[in-house]
Amino acid sequence: MPQEQNQCHVCTHCGAGHAHTHADGCHHACCTIIENLSVQMGQDTIIHDINLHVHCGETTAIIGPNGAGKSTLIKAIIGEVKHEGTIRFVQANGTKVLSPIIGYVPQTPRFDPQYPASVLDLFVACTTDHPVWLRPSKAVRNHVELALARVGMEDQIDKKVGVLSGGQLQRVLLALALEPLPQILLLDEPSTGVDAKGLKTFYSTVEEIKQKYDLTVLIITHDRELMEEYADRLVLLNSTIVKVGTPQEVLASEEYKKLLG
Amino acid sequence: MDWWYFLVDLLPFHWAQPGYMLFFKNALLAILIIGPLFGLLSTMIVNNRMAFFSESLGHGAFTGMVVGSLVGAISPTWGAVAFSIVFAVLVSVVKQKAKLSTDTVIGALSSVSIALGIFLSTVNGGNFSKLNNLLIGDVLSIDPPQILLLGILLLLVLLYWQFKINKLITISLNPSIAISRGIKIFTNETLFSVVIAVVVTVSISWVGLLVINSMLILPAAVARNLAKNMRSFTLISVLVAMITGIFGVVGSYYIGASASSCIVLMQSALFLLSFLHLRRNA
Numbered sequence: 226m227p228q229e230q231n232q233c234h235v236c237t238h239c240g241a242g243h244a245h246t247h248a249d250g251c252h253h254a255c256c257t258i259i260e261n262l263s264v265q266m267g268q269d270t271i272i273h274d275i276n277l278h279v280h281c282g283e284t285t286a287i288i289g290p291n292g293a294g295k296s297t298l299i300k301a302i303i304g305e306v307k308h309e310g311t312i313r314f315v316q317a318n319g320t321k322v323l324s325p326i327i328g329y330v331p332q333t334p335r336f337d338p339q340y341p342a343s344v345l346d347l348f349v350a351c352t353t354d355h356p357v358w359l360r361p362s363k364a365v366r367n368h369v370e371l372a373l374a375r376v377g378m379e380d381q382i383d384k385k386v387g388v389l390s391g392g393q394l395q396r397v398l399l400a401l402a403l404e405p406l407p408q409i410l411l412l413d414e415p416s417t418g419v420d421a422k423g424l425k426t427f428y429s430t431v432e433e434i435k436q437k438y439d440l441t442v443l444i445i446t447h448d449r450e451l452m453e454e455y456a457d458r459l460v461l462l463n464s465t466i467v468k469v470g471t472p473q474e475v476l477a478s479e480e481y482k483k484l485l486g
Numbered sequence: 487m488d489w490w491y492f493l494v495d496l497l498p499f500h501w502a503q504p505g506y507m508l509f510f511k512n513a514l515l516a517i518l519i520i521g522p523l524f525g526l527l528s529t530m531i532v533n534n535r536m537a538f539f540s541e542s543l544g545h546g547a548f549t550g551m552v553v554g555s556l557v558g559a560i561s562p563t564w565g566a567v568a569f570s571i572v573f574a575v576l577v578s579v580v581k582q583k584a585k586l587s588t589d590t591v592i593g594a595l596s597s598v599s600i601a602l603g604i605f606l607s608t609v610n611g612g613n614f615s616k617l618n619n620l621l622i623g624d625v626l627s628i629d630p631p632q633i634l635l636l637g638i639l640l641l642l643v644l645l646y647w648q649f650k651i652n653k654l655i656t657i658s659l660n661p662s663i664a665i666s667r668g669i670k671i672f673t674n675e676t677l678f679s680v681v682i683a684v685v686v687t688v689s690i691s692w693v694g695l696l697v698i699n700s701m702l703i704l705p706a707a708v709a710r711n712l713a714k715n716m717r718s719f720t721l722i723s724v725l726v727a728m729i730t731g732i733f734g735v736v737g738s739y740y741i742g743a744s745a746s747s748c749i750v751l752m753q754s755a756l757f758l759l760s761f762l763h764l765r766r767n768a
Contacts, residue, residue, distance in 0.1 A: 303666040329666035334659075339710050339764075341533070341719035342655065350655035350716075351667060356648050357655055358529075358720040385714065386659070401663070411666070 254314035254325040254408040255281040257302070257441060261310035264297050271297045274465050275310070281408070284435060284442040286452050288475075289462035290484050295445045296332070298462065299411050302443070303329055314409070328402030328410045333395055333419075336387040344389070344397055345369055345382050352404045376400045376430055392423035399427065403434060410435070412444040424448070428455050452476065461485075487630050490515050501739065510739060512633060513625045517731035517745070519636045520625075520689055525705045525727030526647055527682055529720050532706035533658045534675075538589065539577070540682055541699040542596035546573030547687035548695045549603035551620055556606060563635075566687050573599060574683035578676040623694025623746045625735060632692075639688055646681055654678060655716065697750045701727070704753035711760035726756055 262275040272294035279285050287295050301308040314322040348369040350357040355365055373379040376396040395415055402410060415427060432455055435442050452459055452472050459475040461468040468480045475481055494511045495504045531540050547570045554565030577595050584591045608614050653674050657664045661671055686698055693701060705727040713719035734749030
């Protein structure tokens, strides 16, 4: 196949981004275009006038002080909160993707230890048509095992979700978000409640999967290491976008020092 | 019904003699249908913390029966079912729109409903005592056409479970994940409350308003203390509902108490045991 067809071009919409190749010829949501996005809750404006392009093959980290609207931005993208303005997903050639597959990892939810669902049940319920109250076939079980193996959690398949540690649950939820393989991966503060070593594993898994499948990764974080080592771009948010750029640019900026330094 | 009488007649009890105590045999069959029906619904009512919500649906069903018997040109049950569905949708909508805590809203609607039911049945000097059977319930008075109705309902609920249970579980695990996977939360939750409302309305005469919510909560409450996954959770819940159902109906014959009350007392005892079991293993 000629190189031409495989190329994810520099974003034709904003001229930014990067040229790289991908096996599927970039027939996936390659640029997420957010225009004039505002979210109002009652009298309060949570976020306003957000204009942002997020690209595939890149990890974009959203940083900002508490209450800056980081989670709200992600919830607007998955459609959980009502918003003004537009969020569009387009392929490299400009074709719209109406409903891209979105993988979402929430801030670690806590399940009570008696919650009667195993890790297998979680996957069966969220990713298959096989009703979770009946025994899944061997094939379904194998498939879930493979999905869990991506994050090294295949031996936890029969554990109840409520007894997993924070780090384990986070990895299970990442594996869940990757099933089916999403075009856009949204992570809301994956570092909460995870130890340093677990975090390293978590980030390198995300990095590996991002490169392999050319995903758009959007991640909310407070973690300086993540910002410096794994993010391709930082977005400093404080109810609207204050600063966008490479990690070096943003972390050295006056705005960063003022809000988070 | 003949096949059922034939089966029961094989049992070595004196009430099981052929052609004898048919009403009692009807009740046994009815409870074998009500058991799984309630055992299944119970699992998601408990998982979704809807205990109070389902209580209010019971109140809606009561008022439905009163309204049904007032306007019931065809049959009071259908009027009641229609009223309960409207009530269930109303509670769901108000619950979603309301800025007040859900608790308050459901409590208020529940009270409105029960007051309306009592008002309509006593206005112009009406006699409330004719509605006593709705409060206490009497499964011994069920007859074959109504058992058939329960049977059809069980089939419909099984179909519903087959196609919708995954969505309900996903929502109960994490609403945001559900939304990111394109699951409509409001539609699914409203449909589930309509299913509960219909089941409660159709069963209320046999189970009784005062204990119907216990039977919707206790089976899964027991199962939750013992289950390791969704399959064992569902299985234990259904078994608890069915076994206590059979013992309740048979026991009520020997001690002469209301069957529903026997069932709920046994389920409560099982809940206590399962709770102690859980504590010991913790």
